[in-house]
Amino acid sequence: MMIKKILIVSILSLYAATLTVSAETTDERIERMEKELKELKQQVNATADAVEAKGSSAMDRTTVGGYGELHYNNLDTPSGDKKSIDFHRFVLFFGHEFNDDIRFFSELELEHSLSGDGKPGEVELEQAYIEFDITDSTQAKGGLFLIPVGIINETHEPPTFYGVERNPVEKNIIPATWWEAGAALGGQIGATGLSYDVAITSGLEVDPASVKIRSGRQKVAKAKADNLAYTGRIKYTGIPGLEIAGTVQYQDDISQADNDGLDEAILYSTHVALEKAGFGLRALYAAWDISGVAAESTGKDKQDGYYVEAGYKFTPKVGIFARHNAWSNDSVKDKEQTDVGINWWPHKDVVIKADYQSQNADAGDADGFNLGIGYQF
Numbered sequence: 001m002m003i004k005k006i007l008i009v010s011i012l013s014l015y016a017a018t019l020t021v022s023a024e025t026t027d028e029r030i031e032r033m034e035k036e037l038k039e040l041k042q043q044v045n046a047t048a049d050a051v052e053a054k055g056s057s058a059m060d061r062t063t064v065g066g067y068g069e070l071h072y073n074n075l076d077t078p079s080g081d082k083k084s085i086d087f088h089r090f091v092l093f094f095g096h097e098f099n100d101d102i103r104f105f106s107e108l109e110l111e112h113s114l115s116g117d118g119k120p121g122e123v124e125l126e127q128a129y130i131e132f133d134i135t136d137s138t139q140a141k142g143g144l145f146l147i148p149v150g151i152i153n154e155t156h157e158p159p160t161f162y163g164v165e166r167n168p169v170e171k172n173i174i175p176a177t178w179w180e181a182g183a184a185l186g187g188q189i190g191a192t193g194l195s196y197d198v199a200i201t202s203g204l205e206v207d208p209a210s211v212k213i214r215s216g217r218q219k220v221a222k223a224k225a226d227n228l229a230y231t232g233r234i235k236y237t238g239i240p241g242l243e244i245a246g247t248v249q250y251q252d253d254i255s256q257a258d259n260d261g262l263d264e265a266i267l268y269s270t271h272v273a274l275e276k277a278g279f280g281l282r283a284l285y286a287a288w289d290i291s292g293v294a295a296e297s298t299g300k301d302k303q304d305g306y307y308v309e310a311g312y313k314f315t316p317k318v319g320i321f322a323r324h325n326a327w328s329n330d331s332v333k334d335k336e337q338t339d340v341g342i343n344w345w346p347h348k349d350v351v352i353k354a355d356y357q358s359q360n361a362d363a364g365d366a367d368g369f370n371l372g373i374g375y376q377f
Contacts, residue, residue, distance in 0.1 A: 065093035067157040067376035071164055075357070075368035082366065087113045091126075101133040124219060126179050138187035144220050147178045148186075148197040148233040149247040149269050151284055158374020159351040162280075162311050162321035163339050165370060168363075169305040169327045173286045174269065175214035180229065193238020203229035203251040208261045208294035212329070213303060216254065227253040246270040254290060261294025280311035280321070299331030319343045321355075335363035341370075350375045 068090045075082045091109045098104070106128040112121030129143025146154045152166055153176040170176040182201030189196060202223045206216035218224065228251070235245035247269045255262035271284035287304035295301040305327025313319035325337045341355025353372040359365055 061097040063093070063095040065095075065377055067091050067374065069158045069372055069374035072371040073164075073368070074370070075366040077364060077366045082368075103131050105129060105131065126177065135187075138185070140183070140185050142183045144179060144181045145184065145199075147180055147201070147231055147249070148184075148199065149178070149231070149249065149267070150174045150176055150286065151271050151273055151282060152176050153178055157376040158353075158372070159345060159349055159376055162309065162319065162343055162353075163323065163341055163355050163370075164353045164372035165357075167307050167309070167323065167325055167339075168335070168337055169284065169286065169307045169325050172214055172329060173288065173303060173305045173327055174267070175217065178217060179220065180218075181220040181223070182228070193236050195235050195237070197231070197233040197235075199231045201229050201231065203227055203256070204254050204265075205256045206254045206262060206265075208255055208292070211262070211290065211295050211298060211300040213288060224256040226256050227251055241275045243273040244271075255292075262290065262292040265290045278313040278319075280309075280313070280319075282309040282311075282323075283307070300329065302331070303327075303329045305335075316348075317345045319345075333362035334360075336360045337363050349377055 069088050070086070071088045072085045073082065089109060089111055090113075091107060093105070093107050095103065095105045107126040109124045109126050110121060111124065112119075115121045115123045125144065127143075127145055129141045129145045131139055131141040134140055148154065150170045152161060152170050153174060156166065156177060166176065180199075180201035180203070182199055184197060184199035184201075186197040187195065202218060202220060202225050204213065204216035205218050205224055206213060229249055230251070231247065231249040233245060233247040235243065237243050247267070249267040250264070252264045253262065254265035266289045267286065268289070269284070269286040271282070274281040283306070285304070285306040287302065290301045290303070292301075305325070307323055307325040309321060309323035311319055311321035320342050321340070323339045325339070326334065328334050337357060337359045339355050339357045341353060344352045346352070351374050353374070354369065356369045358367045
């Protein structure tokens with residue numbers, strides 16, 4: 001009987017001990033799982049924070065901008081009245097900084113609202129390049145970029161200039177807006193206020209039958225590159241509000257073809273721009289010197305032009321201007337145009353414009369007024 005009791009007590013004790021061990025193991029397991037879950041949540045949160053920080057950093061380094069302009073033209077020409085309204089340009093900028101030393105910039109433009117067969121406009125990629133900081137004062141870039149020449153070729157957003165239409169001299173002589181593909185180097189020359197730009201790019205393909213400079217822009221659309229162009233510019237901005245610059249470009253065959261009557265061409269351009277106490281002054285001269293019998297026999301071997309513009313801002317929001325333009329694409333016709341008008345900036349990046357233009361007969365004798373609204377962001 002005693003043995004039976006001892007056996008029963010032993011079995012009960014062993015069972016109780018087993019329950020105790022089992023309960024402790026379960027508690028430990030729960031505690032371990034809670035610890036692992038906490039660590040996992042911490043890892044997930046850390047990963048989410050890292051992804052968010054990386055995404056935020058990428059967005060901080062990416063920029064979007066653009067500009068646009070709507071024009072109304074009401075002109076009296078020898079062939080009759082010319083009245084038109086046109087959303088001339090809709091442009092978007094996209095840029096990105098890969099790091100502090102490498103960045104990307106692009107510009108995509110839609111002209112005249114509609115593009116395609118039989119439509120008046122076109123879609124153009126005007127800029128797409130990578131820029132590298134070599135030193136604090138020297139940069140290099142490669143890709144598709146604006147040629148460093150003139151006043152409006154690189155800076156042509158509507159709020160930055162007077163008049164509804166861009167001036168005809170830079171349009172027909174330089175010819176703005178003008179972009180090519182290649183490589184460029186630029187930078188500051190010490191503390192002198194001087195800067196430089198040099199570039200090797202694709203060049204023009206001018207038709208020997210017309211020798212029209214503006215029509216020779218290939219716009220980097222499967223452009224011929226048998227004859228490259230070499231451009232250099234020196235610019236001075238050492239005095240606040242003053243800019244003086246000169247550009248030279250050389251191309252050893254402006255038609256991209258041998259024995260067709262067109263050979264080498266050199267572009268010279270110089271300008272001054274001054275803004276002080278509300279007063280503004282712009283003056284520019286540009287000239288092409290073209291070799292070859294196709295140009296010389298038609299009087300198109302020398303094509304040049306100039307303009308002088310004076311403006312005054314009564315307030316930061318209202319300014320008036322007058323501009324005289326003279327240019328010639330051949331030795332027969334000397335074209336002239338005078339513009340006077342007013343700009344109103346309700347915001348520094350929004351402008352409403354009105355101007356009157358008068359042309360001589362060689363320029364088309366188109367007299368009348370223009371209205372426009374433009375923006376940038």
